[in-house]
Amino acid sequence: MLLTMIKTFQRPKSMFPRQTHYCPGCGHGIVHRLLAEVIDELGIRDRVVGVAPVGCSVFLYNYIDCDMYEAAHGRAPAVITGFKRVHPDKVAFTYQGDGDLASIGMAEIIHAAARGERITVIFINNAVYGMTGGQMAPTSLLGQKTTTSLLGRLSEVAGYPIKMCELLSTLEGATYIARVSVNIPKNVIGAKRAIRKGFEVQIEGLGFSMIEVLSQCPTGWKVSPVEALRFVEKEMIPIYPLGEFKSPEMNVK
Amino acid sequence: MSDMRERALLTGNEAIAEAAVKSGCRYFFGYPITPQNRIPEYMSKRLPEVDGVYLQAESEIAAINMVFGAAGAGVRVMTSSSSPGISLMQEGISFIAAAELPCLIVNMMRGGPGLGGIQPSQSDYFQATKGGGHGDYRLLVLAPSTVQESADLTMLAFDLADRYRSPIMILGDAYTGQMMEPVQFKESESVNLPPKDWAITGAEGRARNLIRTLFPEPEELEQRNLQLNRKYEGMISNERRVEMYEVDDAEIIIAAFGFVARIAKTSIEILRGKGIKAGLIRPITLFPFPYGAFSNVADKVDKFLVVEMNMGQMVEDVKLGINGKAEVCFYGRTGGMVPSYEEIVREVKRIHRGGCC
Numbered sequence: 001m002l003l004t005m006i007k008t009f010q011r012p013k014s015m016f017p018r019q020t021h022y023c024p025g026c027g028h029g030i031v032h033r034l035l036a037e038v039i040d041e042l043g044i045r046d047r048v049v050g051v052a053p054v055g056c057s058v059f060l061y062n063y064i065d066c067d068m069y070e071a072a073h074g075r076a077p078a079v080i081t082g083f084k085r086v087h088p089d090k091v092a093f094t095y096q097g098d099g100d101l102a103s104i105g106m107a108e109i110i111h112a113a114a115r116g117e118r119i120t121v122i123f124i125n126n127a128v129y130g131m132t133g134g135q136m137a138p139t140s141l142l143g144q145k146t147t148t149s150l151l152g153r154l155s156e157v158a159g160y161p162i163k164m165c166e167l168l169s170t171l172e173g174a175t176y177i178a179r180v181s182v183n184i185p186k187n188v189i190g191a192k193r194a195i196r197k198g199f200e201v202q203i204e205g206l207g208f209s210m211i212e213v214l215s216q217c218p219t220g221w222k223v224s225p226v227e228a229l230r231f232v233e234k235e236m237i238p239i240y241p242l243g244e245f246k247s248p249e250m251n252v253k
Numbered sequence: 254m255s256d257m258r259e260r261a262l263l264t265g266n267e268a269i270a271e272a273a274v275k276s277g278c279r280y281f282f283g284y285p286i287t288p289q290n291r292i293p294e295y296m297s298k299r300l301p302e303v304d305g306v307y308l309q310a311e312s313e314i315a316a317i318n319m320v321f322g323a324a325g326a327g328v329r330v331m332t333s334s335s336s337p338g339i340s341l342m343q344e345g346i347s348f349i350a351a352a353e354l355p356c357l358i359v360n361m362m363r364g365g366p367g368l369g370g371i372q373p374s375q376s377d378y379f380q381a382t383k384g385g386g387h388g389d390y391r392l393l394v395l396a397p398s399t400v401q402e403s404a405d406l407t408m409l410a411f412d413l414a415d416r417y418r419s420p421i422m423i424l425g426d427a428y429t430g431q432m433m434e435p436v437q438f439k440e441s442e443s444v445n446l447p448p449k450d451w452a453i454t455g456a457e458g459r460a461r462n463l464i465r466t467l468f469p470e471p472e473e474l475e476q477r478n479l480q481l482n483r484k485y486e487g488m489i490s491n492e493r494r495v496e497m498y499e500v501d502d503a504e505i506i507i508a509a510f511g512f513v514a515r516i517a518k519t520s521i522e523i524l525r526g527k528g529i530k531a532g533l534i535r536p537i538t539l540f541p542f543p544y545g546a547f548s549n550v551a552d553k554v555d556k557f558l559v560v561e562m563n564m565g566q567m568v569e570d571v572k573l574g575i576n577g578k579a580e581v582c583f584y585g586r587t588g589g590m591v592p593s594y595e596e597i598v599r600e601v602k603r604i605h606r607g608g609c610c
Contacts, residue, residue, distance in 0.1 A: 045456070046455055046456060046457035046458070047455035047457060048455065049453055049454075049455055051322075052465075058467060061463055061465065065456075065461055066455075066456055066461055067453045067454065067455055067456045067461050067462050067463070068453070068461070068462075068463055068464070068465075069321075069322065069325055069453060069463075069464045069465075070463075070464065070465035070466060070467055071318065071321070071348075072318060072321075072344055072345060072348050075314070075315070075318035075321075075345070078310065078314075078315040078316075078318035078319050078321075078322065079318050079319070079321050079322035079325075080322060081308070081315075081319050081322060082280075082282065082318065082319035082320060082321060082322020082323035082324075082325070082326065082330070083322040083323065083325065083326045083453060084322075085280065085306045085308060085319075085323065086280060086306075086322075086323050086326040086327075086328050087326055087454060087455070090454070090455045091455075107311050107312060107314070107315065108311070108314075108315055108318070110311075111310075111311035111315065
């Protein structure tokens with residue numbers, strides 16, 4: 001007698017069957033998967049368009065199977081604005097790191113939110129410049145050691161970490177603003193729920209949505225993958241509290 | 254203005270904006286800067302009338318990246334600015350050239366460097382023709398000298414952009430943009446243009462499209478640059494445009510582009526009245542530069558005088574065209590100062606008498 005096994009955990013259809021280039025313990029792979037699952041579940045693979053940033057996730061398009069742009073550093077919100085104004089019926093997202101979004105691209109993200117662009121922004125905050133080798137980011141924590149803050153980030157020299165959710169939720173144009181993390185399974189589930197809600201806000205035509213994802217970068221932080229998960233819990237979440245900062249009245253499907 | 258025989262009295266800025274609409278451009282992204290403000294102002298009123306989109310960006314940096322997004326989405330799109338604003342756009346222009354996206358960029362030049370001034374200048378010749386942004390790329394640059402030509406070259410620019418999948422620049426100045434002249438709009442040609450099957454539209458019913466400029470493998474990037482270069486060589490073979498005025502019997506030839514060429518024509522009339530056979534070569538495409546127009550006559554002409562509203566930029570290309578076969582002199586005014594026809598007459602007479610260049 002043959003026992004039939006049913007696969008219950010499979011690769012999302014909108015994800016290419018390919019191993020990622022990310023370091024062991026990196027959070028990008030998890031978030032890529034959540035993004036692909038949401039694209040599959042909402043059935044938008046044929047009408048979703050993304051913009052990859054400059055940073056480790058520049059190769060996002062090697063993993064997600066949809067029409068995609070690769071933007072100049074920080075300019076993803078402007079590029080997707082150009083697209084969305086031409087094709088308002090399509091679903092548009094950017095995927096940006098903390099250097100891309102909160103440093104060089106600060107003007108573009110603020111104004112895209114202020115205009116209430118119907119786009120969804122996935123913002124990966126790992127408090128460090130990963131691709132260039134672990135330099136201090138605008139979101140680096142006070143005291144955090146990086147290759148350009150060897151003794152730890154000092155507020156007297158480098159100011160304070162930027163809290164993007166708190167900043168953007170002051171703007172009338174921003175409709176859905178949430179911060180999540182992917183350090184433990186419970187939070188991964190919450191992250192997927194928020195990403196899905198961000199896309200639903202856009203599809204319903206309600207406005208701008210941004211989901212900030214606290215993500216681990218063991219290589220940039222120079223710790224083990226397990227220590228990195230703990231760093232998110234113990235060091236990052238107290239500074240960057242999780243939750244919905246702004247949310248519209250809507251029926252979540 | 255729907256009747257093509259109808260003449261309208263417009264500024265150069267307005268003529269460019271209306272010609273863009275007549276060419277099918279429905280998207281404009283820009284940021285205010287003098288002396289090109291009539292273009293965004295005109296577009297903010299005109300584009301909604303034709304179901305288009307005018308969007309004022311937060312900076313020239315954002316504007317050019319919105320153009321990147323819209324051009325990549327497969328539509329005709331433009332931006333306009335003036336010198337310091339174009340400097341800010343250069344990163345995005347490099348990306349647009351690298352990604353091979355068609356669009357129109359208008360630069361109504363003002364005096365520089367730095368904040369400079371708002372009076373006419375031609376000091377962005379280098380920036381427009383010799384790179385401007387980073388990397389091995391070229392912009393096809395069109396330099397109108399009248400309001401009529403501003404309209405005609407705008408229509409041509411959109412077709413060239415689509416044909417070559419390339420950003421095109423119209424290089425005017427505070428004069429060509431702000432002076433008023435009668436203009437008649439031609440019918441947009443737009444024939445035999447390649448399909449935009451590369452555009453980002455959502456991958457419904459086809460394999461996904463990707464617009465990218467990162468090629469970390471040197472072998473691949475070199476191939477990419479060679480491919481771009483073949484396109485630029487095609488422009489050099491097919492798109493050089495030049496006006497030759499009173500050149501056949503000329504002993505002295507003035508070289509000037511854009512607004513300055515008009516002043517030079519008045520000077521030539523006066524000089525010929527005094528028995529000095531002067532002529533004019535006016536490059537209309539600054540890249541590809543019409544080197545042949547100069548090399549073909551270099552043996553027959555005693556001297557060339559290049560007149561520009563800058564400290565000497567196009568003169569370098571004229572010298573490349575002449576290649577040492579004749580003497581090349583330069584006369585320039587800068588900072589918003591404009592050479593008068595008397596000054597040019599005086600300068601031609603001086604070098605005609607054997608004065609040094």
